[in-house]
Amino acid sequence: MTYKAVIFDLDGTLVNSLEDIADSMNLVLKTLDMKVHNLEDYKYFIGNGIRNLVSRALPEQSREETFITECFDLMMKEYRERCLEKTRPYEGIPELLDELTRRKLKLCVLSNKVDELTQKVVSALLANWKFEVVLGPREDIPRKPDPTGAFYISKQLNIPQAEIIYLGDSGVDMQTAATAKMYAVGALWGYRRREELSQNGAQSLINHPLEFLELL
Structure with a gap:
């Protein structure tokens, strides 16, 4: 062929792009007083779009659709600013x-x-x-x-x-x-x-x- x-x-x-994505989401999690994740974790969060990444990064008990949307908006704001840093x-x-x-x-x-x-x-x-x-x-x-x-x-x-x-x-x-x-x-x-x-x-x-x- x-x-x-x-x-x-x-x-x-x-x-x-893993570090810029992880840095952006971890900043959102810190702001919300939630557990942050290491780079290895983000390798498995990534791949199905940023909204799905946000959902996977949140604690299971916090994965309510309205809250995911709020966090997605916060993540996108952070990531737009630093998507070219690293x-x-x-x-x-x-x-x-x-x-x-x-x-x-x-x-x-x-x-x-x-x-x-x-x-x-x-x-x-x-x-x-x-x-x-x-x-x-x-x-x-x-x-x-x-x-x-x-x-x-x-x-x-x-x-x-x-x-x-x-x-x-x-x-x-x-x-x-x-x-x-x-x-x-x-x-x-x-x-x-x-x-x-x-x-x-x-x-x-x-x-x-x-x-x-x-x-x-």
Whole structure:
């Protein structure tokens, strides 16, 4: 198969945003006199959108929908201010994007980070490369693993799903790729374990971004 495009997840795949996310949520928890969490915990809170992360970070007895909404609003306020403080591309990502660009593959981003912040992070940290489509959840695009965003990108590129590789670091990403009938590649430098990726449909697993080139 000749692949013509790559869809990347953002957090845990292109950029390491864990500290900025953890710092923002922990500040909210401190303000509410609640227990904060370490970075390892946030690896498992992240992945299904910030609202779900907020719910997971709260004590079980506090997960009432109205309160989750209040905390989500507080989290978003904090995260908007610091989403670029410590977040950086992973080692090897700039070189990978350079080589994919040289080979004329189309590059896209499909994230579960809200669309506004997905656009902000990509514009600030990945401005040296051309991404044909950058997409986070919005009214017409549900969060992954719903494949709507993946189908939308395929249509925008006018490239069949079977000719697109999807690279992500979570089971949600692998489910999205499988449902969309794209080639699912698991990024082991991200936030989740090998077992989760394999169990959710990863067709290949790679330890470093430049290993991706061996799949082409």
